[in-house]
Structure formats: structure tokens, C-alpha cells
Amino acid sequence: MRLDQFPNKFPKLPGVAPIWHGTVDAQEFRNLCEQVARGGGKLVALWGSDEVARDAGYALHVSLVTALGMLCLSLPIAVERPTFPDISDLFPAANRMQRAVADLLGLHAAGNDDHRKWLRHGSWPRDVHPLRKNFDGSAAFTTETDAYRFVPVSGDGVHEIPVGPVHAGTIEPGHFRFSVIGERVLRLEERLGYTHKGIEKRFESMNLEQGARLAGRISGDSTVAYAWAYAQAVESVTGTTVPPRAAALRAVLLELERIHNHLGDLGYLGNDVALAFGFAQFWILKEDLLRLQGELFGHRYLMDKVVPGGVACDLDSSGCDTLLKFFGHLEREIATLKNIYDEHAGAQDRFLTTGRVSPDLAAQLGLTGLCGRASGQAWDLRAQFPCAPYDDLEVRMATHRNGDVAARVTVRFEEVMESMRLIRLLLKQLPPGELYAAPGDAPENVLGLGWVEGWRGEILVALHTGKDNAIHRLHPHDPSWQNWPVLEHAIIGNIVPDFPLINKSFNLSYTGQDL
């Protein structure tokens, strides 16, 4: 089958996003993946599911992005031979996702020689797979030691620096193994999975309504994006249409989330180059915004405000005025601070050329989201496949080609400004009407996807329904899966003390990847 035929051959999933879903055999699976990779498309997510209870063995699913929209493929897998075709040669980011599928479901990528575990450490045995339906989620195993084979680097003067899982600062846990000569980094290898808390298994004990709260806690800093993606998936399977006012308010919340995260990062990036002034200033602005969010919407981080069917908050005209008045102040302050950052020789010396990911490398490795846009990967879901209310807004994507810390700083500055512009437009024409349309019942054994451009990058939620509105399987996908492996490349040739700066400029989620 030729790739451009999929919108005719496969059914489009109900809902707002342009997503088609087809079930294919192994040969067709590999063939379509090859065509997507050749055509410059991307891998968004890869996950597996246990269909044994339905007499259908196991299944592997991938979501691919092409110029026409998203193509989601499901590949049935026989119980006797739990393997699927390796696609990590086409999409390098697939390697860790495939290893996670092997850990959690016991399905293996045939032909890939990297047989190392990924999300599993020592907490459950190799031959036990938590996402199989016959696995009891409350079972606890005696912890064995986590033997993991890092790639050794040897030679004259090479030594290793192990860092983590507990880091010097207040950040999430993960292990970084640096191989260095003097101060220069030859190689970095990441070991993640420390915050694996069984989120996917937890979802399977919930129904569609209960899942919303958990979806908002996959990665707390992206709670709006996850809650929206989850809501979109539920609305797709239940055939729910969201009232226009709710859709507009969702976008307001999502852009607020982008602004407060970017403000925090801009402050920390100043701090990491010894410009404590930047931290103090940006975190005053961030706190001002968080307080305003708490006052207007009832939660500083906007948790549980996007729900399947609509939103659980409203904004009256005096609230709109308060927000717009604050934006006037915010805009002036950011302009002043941007000028100071731009003119500060010490900060620019640390930002420029540090942690560079060239556009070619970014394309080859599949760098996505904010970091991708700083490395010439002109991709923003809000601009490419805008769904309501973004279809009326003409989002201006921020892109740069330098791919260094400075470029990631600049993209953040530009995105904060753009988000304020979008919110102003949304508030100017906020539609009247309902905030919520109760979702009906979902049929059993259907797939729904939610796809949202969060501040870090695109977030996907894949929902397979069970009986009586239960969740049969849910895979939330964070863009950090794609970007963590690229961080290993960004640090090569840089000095060890620049790692915190480079890492902060990526600001990836550990919990969103570890699940």
C-alpha cells in the first residue's frame, strides 16, 4: 500500500484531530513505517496491549505523523511468537519505547540487538510483565539489585562520572553516566525509570471518568496538556462534542501553562549562568501568574480544570480584565528582561554554541516540541493541524536553526509572547454558552486518541476502551521519550559544568517518561 492512500483505506477516528487508524500485518506495518520515515514523517508514540482475554493475542500500536495527518497502526501479535518488526533503524527514538514494551508486556522487537531492560530496574523479575492482564497490580516482589550494562568507554585518560538518581538540585531522579577526558564529555548515557509508579496499570483499574484525575498527574508541569489529551480521547470514543466556550477556555488554560513553565525556565536558565537576577525576576512574574491562576480558576497549576466533556471552571468579564491587565505588565517586564539577557555578555557567552543540536541531527533523531523548533524542526501541532479553537487563531510558530541553549532561550521568549497574543484573541471573542457536555457511554473495544501541543511538545493519549466505560488500556505519551536520547548527543564535546545548563534548556520530564 502506498502511504498517501491511508486516508482512503483506513477509517478516520471520530473527534477533532485528523487521525486515521488501521490494523495491518507485520509486512505492511514495516512497509508503512519505512514510507513515513523516508517521507520525513515522525514517530509520535509506540505502545503495546494485551488482548488475550479477547482471544486476539497481543498487539503493538504506533502513531506516525505524515503531511496528511496522524496514522495509527495496530499490529496483532500471536501469543506463541510475541515479536514485532524492529523500527528503531527508521526512528532511533523507538529503541527505548520498544524496550519498555518488552519490560511491561514481554513483546520483543525482532532483529534489534539491544536486549537491555529500560523501565524495569530490580522491582519485578525479567519474566514478569506488569501490563499483562494476568498480572496482579498490587503484587510486590523482593527487590533485586538493578544490574544494568552501560556502554563502556575506554582509552588513555578516560574516566566515568556517575550522577544520580538523587541530584544536587531539586529535580526529578535519573542517572547520568558521563565518560570524560578532563572536563570534556566524550559520551553521556542516561538511565531512567526511577519514578516508574505503574501509571498505565493504574489506569486499567479505573473507568473513563476516574481516569481524568490521574491523567492530570502524569507530569504535573503539563497537567492541562495531559488532561486535554485525555479528554479528547474520551470525547472521541463517546462521540461527545465540546461546547465552543469550553474549547476556547481549554486553549486559554493550555497557553497559561505554557507561559508559566517558560517563565520558570527562563529564570532558571539565568540562574544556571550565574545571573541570579534573572531567577529572582522571572520567578516573581511566575508567582504573580500562579497566584492569578489560583484566584481566577481555583488552582495554581490548573489541575482538574479540563475534564472530559468540557471544563470545570469559567472566566467572567472581570476575570478577563484582570488577566489582560496582568498581561500588559508581564509584556513590559519580559521586554525589559529580554533586553538585559541579550545584552549580558556573561550570560550570552554561556548560552551561545552550548549544547548544540544541528537541524540535521535533530531531524535524524526525531527531536520534537520546543527543543525541535530551536533546531529547525518547524513543527507545532497548533499550526500544522489546528483543531478548535486554534483553527481560528493562525498560530505563529517560533523556529530557530542554531539549536544551542541560546536558541532554546529565544524560542521560549517568543512563545511566551505568542501565547499572550493567542489568549488576548481568545478572550476577545470568548463564545457564550455551556461549559460542559456530559460524555455518553463508550462502546467496548474501540480506540480513541488525544493529541495536544503542550509546552514541552506534543502529548498523545491513546485510550482502548473496555466493558462498561472501563479503561482496557491507556498509554500517555510524553515528548520527553523523543528528546531524552537527543540530550545525550547535545552534551558531546561540551564541558561537564555546562550539563546542568543544557539539561535545563531541554527541561524534560522524568515522570512522563518513566510512567
Added chain:
Amino acid sequence: MYQIIKQILKTGIKTETPPAPDDALRVEAQHLQGEILRHLGGALAIRCVDAGSCNGCDLEIHALNNAYYNLEGLGIHFVASPRHADLLLVTGPVSRHMETALKRTYDAMPEPKLVVAVGDCGCDGGIFGTSYATCGRVSNVIPVDVAVPGCPPTPIALMQGILTAVSGETKAGKT
């Protein structure tokens, strides 16, 4: 430089008055050890460990360092090593993959030491509960003095929790 100084002067002092300690937050079963204040001499060093959170609580811990709450102004600062720490601030349900790291961090701290569990997950496992992947609440893994609920707890609630922990009366010692 002129621009920076001008901006600092224009911003002024944002720091607010800290909250009072709250006895309700104290965990009765695991009382804090006495004479802490005497040992601390008015300064407190905190080591923070994310033991498996969704990073929501960590955002509010970051906020403690902003100019409004200005935790450092109270003599409370975050340190890189548990060897330098008086108080351990733990977020998240403790994932089984972080169990050993958390225990080792606790063991590496010098006596006397305090532990504050942060957030609904730290208090009782929260929405993630106890499972093949998590040990649930923090006190299932290490002794806890004060537990601060909330999803996430506000910076004021966190400050209150920390201040409650350090201002405790002399008790018979940890259980």
C-alpha cells in the same frame, strides 16, 4: 549593569511575612527528636528528594525560593548533599525504584534529622497508591516527622510544614 540595577530598584522588596507553625500537621506516631532548634542554631539545611512524584509538588518547592516566600531569608536553604542536611523533604509516593536511594539519602544524613513528607502522595500514596511499582506513602520507607497534604500543597503550607518540624517541642524520640 545600569539596566539590572534599575530593574532591581523598580521591583522593590517582594518578600512576605512567613506563616506560623501548625500543630495539626505533626505526625503523632513519629515525634521529632528534641533539642533540634538548639542544634540548628537558627539555620536549617534542607535536602530535597523526589522519590517518584508527578513533579507537581516539586514545582511548589521551587516556588519557595522565589522572592515572595524567600525561604533563604529565614535561614533555610537547600543543600546538594544529605551530609549537610538537617531536614529531608520528600515528594511523591516512593517508587520501588527509588526506595534504596531514599533510604541511603536518609542514612547519609547526620543526627539529629527531620523528615517532612510532601503532598497527598507523600502522606498516603495519593492517586498512585501502593502497587507493584510504588511503596505508597513516605513513612512506609523512612520515619516521617511532619506530613503536608495537598495536591500540590501551596508554598505557604510547605513553609508551615517545615517550620512546624523545626519548632517541635522536646519529645521522647522517634519511634
